[in-house]
Amino acid sequence: MTAEHSPQNTDHLLHVLFREQQRARFISDEAINNISKSLNLPRAQVEGVVEFYTFFHRKPRGRFDILFSNCTSCGDTKLLKSLCEKLNVKPGRIRSDGLVSVDQTSCIGMCDHGASLLLNNCLTITSLTTERIDQIVKLIKSDTVIQAWPRQWFYIGDNIHKKGLLLTEPFKSGSALKAIIKRSSIDVIDEIIASGLKGRGGAGFSTGLKWKLCREAVGDTHYVICNADEGEPGTFKDRVLLNSYADLVFEGMTISAYAIGAKQGFLYLRGEYRYLLDTLNATLQRRRETGLLGNNILGQDFDFDISIVVGAGAYVCGEESALIESLEEKRGIPRIRPPFPVTQGYLGQPTAVNNVETLAATAKIILHGDHWFKSHGTSQSKGSKLLSVSGNCARPGIYEYDFGVSLQEVLNDVGAENVQAVQIGGPAGRLLKPDHFSRSISFEDLSTGGSLMIFAKHRDMLAVIHNFSLFFAHESCGFCTPCRVGTRLLEKNMSKLCSGRSTAYDIDEIRHLSALVSQYSHCGLGTSAANPIMDGLKNFPNAFEKRLLNREMEPEFDLDSELSEARLMTNRDDPGAHL
Amino acid sequence: MSKLRVATTSLAGCFGCHMSFLDIDERIIELLDHVEFNRSPLTDIKHCDPCDIGLIEGGLCNIDNVHVLKEFRASCKILIAVGACAINGGVPAMRNHHPLSECLAESYLNGIGVENPQIPDDVEVPLLLNKVHPVHEVVKIDYYLPGCPPPADAFMKVLGDLIEGREPLLPRTMLRYD
Numbered sequence: 167m168t169a170e171h172s173p174q175n176t177d178h179l180l181h182v183l184f185r186e187q188q189r190a191r192f193i194s195d196e197a198i199n200n201i202s203k204s205l206n207l208p209r210a211q212v213e214g215v216v217e218f219y220t221f222f223h224r225k226p227r228g229r230f231d232i233l234f235s236n237c238t239s240c241g242d243t244k245l246l247k248s249l250c251e252k253l254n255v256k257p258g259r260i261r262s263d264g265l266v267s268v269d270q271t272s273c274i275g276m277c278d279h280g281a282s283l284l285l286n287n288c289l290t291i292t293s294l295t296t297e298r299i300d301q302i303v304k305l306i307k308s309d310t311v312i313q314a315w316p317r318q319w320f321y322i323g324d325n326i327h328k329k330g331l332l333l334t335e336p337f338k339s340g341s342a343l344k345a346i347i348k349r350s351s352i353d354v355i356d357e358i359i360a361s362g363l364k365g366r367g368g369a370g371f372s373t374g375l376k377w378k379l380c381r382e383a384v385g386d387t388h389y390v391i392c393n394a395d396e397g398e399p400g401t402f403k404d405r406v407l408l409n410s411y412a413d414l415v416f417e418g419m420t421i422s423a424y425a426i427g428a429k430q431g432f433l434y435l436r437g438e439y440r441y442l443l444d445t446l447n448a449t450l451q452r453r454r455e456t457g458l459l460g461n462n463i464l465g466q467d468f469d470f471d472i473s474i475v476v477g478a479g480a481y482v483c484g485e486e487s488a489l490i491e492s493l494e495e496k497r498g499i500p501r502i503r504p505p506f507p508v509t510q511g512y513l514g515q516p517t518a519v520n521n522v523e524t525l526a527a528t529a530k531i532i533l534h535g536d537h538w539f540k541s542h543g544t545s546q547s548k549g550s551k552l553l554s555v556s557g558n559c560a561r562p563g564i565y566e567y568d569f570g571v572s573l574q575e576v577l578n579d580v581g582a583e584n585v586q587a588v589q590i591g592g593p594a595g596r597l598l599k600p601d602h603f604s605r606s607i608s609f610e611d612l613s614t615g616g617s618l619m620i621f622a623k624h625r626d627m628l629a630v631i632h633n634f635s636l637f638f639a640h641e642s643c644g645f646c647t648p649c650r651v652g653t654r655l656l657e658k659n660m661s662k663l664c665s666g667r668s669t670a671y672d673i674d675e676i677r678h679l680s681a682l683v684s685q686y687s688h689c690g691l692g693t694s695a696a697n698p699i700m701d702g703l704k705n706f707p708n709a710f711e712k713r714l715l716n717r718e719m720e721p722e723f724d725l726d727s728e729l730s731e732a733r734l735m736t737n738r739d740d741p742g743a744h745l
Numbered sequence: 746m747s748k749l750r751v752a753t754t755s756l757a758g759c760f761g762c763h764m765s766f767l768d769i770d771e772r773i774i775e776l777l778d779h780v781e782f783n784r785s786p787l788t789d790i791k792h793c794d795p796c797d798i799g800l801i802e803g804g805l806c807n808i809d810n811v812h813v814l815k816e817f818r819a820s821c822k823i824l825i826a827v828g829a830c831a832i833n834g835g836v837p838a839m840r841n842h843h844p845l846s847e848c849l850a851e852s853y854l855n856g857i858g859v860e861n862p863q864i865p866d867d868v869e870v871p872l873l874l875n876k877v878h879p880v881h882e883v884v885k886i887d888y889y890l891p892g893c894p895p896p897a898d899a900f901m902k903v904l905g906d907l908i909e910g911r912e913p914l915l916p917r918t919m920l921r922y923d
């Protein structure tokens with residue numbers, strides 16, 4: 167699985183497994199044996215990968231396999247329940263006749279379209295209503311092939327409500343490349359450094375500096391990776407960029423390749439966005455045919471190509487070193503850093519990993535110059551930011567602002583009223599109360615990868631926080647104990663809190679555990695997993711206190727119902743059979 | 746100085762933790778200068794008097810375990826969860842992967858060599874809980890003494906600290922998880 171592979175990378179392990187999952191509806195022992203032989207990979211590695219990713223199953227799934235988004239922002243568990251009831255299937259199970267299986271999944275990046283589901287790991291139906299659920303149930307019950315389902319159900323609009331620096335002007339493919347091809351790569355890097363561009367994927371590292379370090383790192387070859395894993399709940403701006411600005415993104419990747427001296431690039435696309443794959447590949451093909459990719463780009467001594475690798479449902483693969491592991495056909499477990507990818511990344515070679523939006527911005531900077539870019543934004547945050555706005559507001563969707571905009575201004579623009587709280591930067595970010603709404607969106611104040619979820623007064627903040635803790639418990643990769651065990655315990659504690667069975671003692675335990683999880687976890691997923699709880703305790707203490715029992719300690723579960731099975735089996739109901 | 750009163754019990758455990766405690770050997774004589782044992786398998790006293798320290802081995806697998814644990818919590822100023830079973834559920838909790846009904850059916854109805862198959866329903870036999878639980882899920886626990894079992898020295902250290910009125914603290918070498 168290297169640069170020699172076909173551009174479509176059809177024999178990448180993730181792709182082979184995906185096809186097998188689609189064909190057989192599960193991955194059997196025999197399939198694992200065959201795949202391990204044909205790809206010449208250790209059996210344990212193949213099995214490990216199958217077990218790791220949500221979209222692969224060791225037991226058969228239904229002919230219609232539904233993953234229902236339980237996103238905190240847009241998930242609708244009532245609809246999920248009614249879907250299951252109408253289909254007569256339990257969540258997480260397959261119906262006995264094998265027709266259908268329904269399960270939950272984390273945010274699938276459709277928050278601007280309301281409740282959504284993923285069908286057979288490749289198609290998305292958004293804007294779910296009771297009516298639509300009934301129609302879906304009818305089609306499934308009559309075993310109607312998906313090709314015959316109404317096509318417009320699968321259409322996903324962009325919902326761009328405000329355009330700024332990146333989105334306003336249509337981009338002419340090749341225009342930025344033509345501008346650099348006569349310049350030295352060092353010159354290009356210097357311009358990106360001068361622009362002040364920082365990474366849009368979360369960590370906010372200087373993009374130009376990253377390229378410089380990567381260029382200077384010694385290796386047989388260099389790689390460019392575009393991180394399109396976009397797993398942060400409430401974020402969908404990369405989806406929109408890839409849907410309508412793919413040329414701009416690919417151009418950014420090509421500029422990055424030119425700058426660092428790479429011949430091969432990868433776009434790592436989250437599995438939930440597989441529906442974009444065909445058009446993205448077509449765009450790549452068009453770029454090859456017009457001399458913007460492939461050998462001798464624009465007639466120069468510059469070879470570069472891009473292949474797309476599609477993930478299979480694991481949020482942690484957005485972490486750059488986990489992403490690289492996944493590209494290398496392994497489980498997506500974050501590496502120990504340093505060494506950082508810029509010196510030892512994909513296949514141990516220097517690799518520049520950048521977010522979709524970051525790469526799009528580089529192409530614009532090349533076109534318009536670093537002055538143009540840095541004249542927007544604040545002293546430490548240059549340029550603009552795409553916000554994915556969702557939750558309780560009139561107009562969810564994409565909003566592009568120069569850095570420095572106040573949260574209140576955004577809330578006004580999106581038509582948010584009676585706002586109780588805003589979660590910025592996804593579950594790993596910060597939970598804010600109205601006192602904070604005058605703060606500004608920027609690296610130096612409210613930093614965000616793009617997610618902005620709005621919660622109106624009627625929302626139960628404990629339920630919101632509990633849902634975030636479920637997300638982390640589900641997405642923890644299991645590599646390190648503080649996160650694997652800690653996120654589960656936090657989730658259990660939050661669930662107890664929500665049920666009104668907690669005491670002040672439990673709150674102490676939560677604080678203690680939160681500190682432990684954030685201090686000792688191996689990667690950013692674990693270190694940020696307790697953020698919503700800690701912010702909740704700080705900013706919404708009443709929500710917590712209201713639910714507390716005035717006792718020293720209350721058991722975690724209802725003691726008497728813990729005897730239910732034994733009572734049933736023994737037919738006992740005497741006083742000694744109750745607690 | 747009056748002696749500290751200590752109670753101990755084994756719930757869903759294997760008595761391995763108690764055995765390890767007894768591995769303090771002759772040091773128990775010295776210990777008895779400072780503590781007296783109340784309810785414990787070592788004394789055969791059946792119920793707790795008000796105590797200073799309670800040591801709990803094992804998790805909760807049946808209704809009787811819950812009653813005993815509650816008695817300990819009500820009687821002891823300081824309650825210590827001792828060993829992997831008390832802290833995590835341990836070996837007995839391996840049954841948590843299966844519904845209780847399946848476990849009982851396997852043991853008393855369908856198992857190999859079962860004669861006269863029936864689920865024991867005598868009121869003298871404590872009912873099993875649906876799942877095995879660690880003790881901290883039901884009562885407040887003050888300290889945790891990890892290990893399977895914890896080494897004898899760890900028992901000495903914790904009791905020694907408490908006797909001297911210090912917050913118990915185990916050195917790294919005594920923090921064992923096996």
Ligand SMILES: Cc1cc2nc3c(=O)[nH]c(=O)nc-3n(C[C@H](O)[C@H](O)[C@H](O)COP(=O)(O)O)c2cc1C
Pocket residue numbers: 364365366367368369370371373393394395396397398481482483484485486487519520521522524525689690691
């Ligand atoms: C758990 C976790 C998930 C992440 N998910 C993403 C993601 O979906 N997209 C992304 O661009 N960066 C993500 N990141 C950040 C990446 O590790 C990396 O910093 C980023 O891709 C670098 O690109 P940039 O400099 O352009 O921001 C994630 C980090 C962590 C710790």
Ligand code: SF4
Pocket residue numbers: 482499500641642643644645646647649650687688689690691692693
């Ligand atoms: S912190 Fe969580 S996600 Fe990160 S390596 Fe550890 S277990 Fe995996």
Ligand code: SF4
Pocket residue numbers: 757758759760761762763802803827828829830831835836892893894
């Ligand atoms: S922790 Fe180990 S020694 Fe102690 S009761 Fe459990 S199994 Fe036995």
